[in-house]
Amino acid sequence: MSVASEVSLDGKELTIAIKGRFDFGSHQAFRDAYERFYKVPQTYIVDLKEATYLDSSALGMLLLLRDHAGNAADVRVINSNSDVRKILAISNFDKLFAIS
Numbered sequence: 088m089s090v091a092s093e094v095s096l097d098g099k100e101l102t103i104a105i106k107g108r109f110d111f112g113s114h115q116a117f118r119d120a121y122e123r124f125y126k127v128p129q130t131y132i133v134d135l136k137e138a139t140y141l142d143s144s145a146l147g148m149l150l151l152l153r154d155h156a157g158n159a160a161d162v163r164v165i166n167s168n169s170d171v172r173k174i175l176a177i178s179n180f181d182k183l184f185a186i187s
Contacts, residue, residue, distance in 0.1 A: 089105075
């Protein structure tokens with residue numbers, strides 16, 4: 088499991104890429120990925136292209152990110168495979184996040 092983050096040059100967009108299992112073991116790394124920036128981005132993108140697994144603690148981490156970002160921010164989940172997309176839909180996360 089690894090979590091990598093990259094902020095755009097203008098500081099308005101933060102991309103967090105998850106590789107491997109997205110579970111409680113990645114909790115601290117995931118929080119560090121968005122809490123360490125002085126300037127708060129307007130858009131947060133969680134890239135699940137290389138995520139192989141997602142559990143309920145990962146859903147909780149996404150909610151924590153949404154709370155951290157605030158109501159004015161745009162939080163997106165991208166590149167989710169069909170299994171992950173199904174979990175997000177069953178959990179009604181498609182109502183809380185833009186998912187693609």
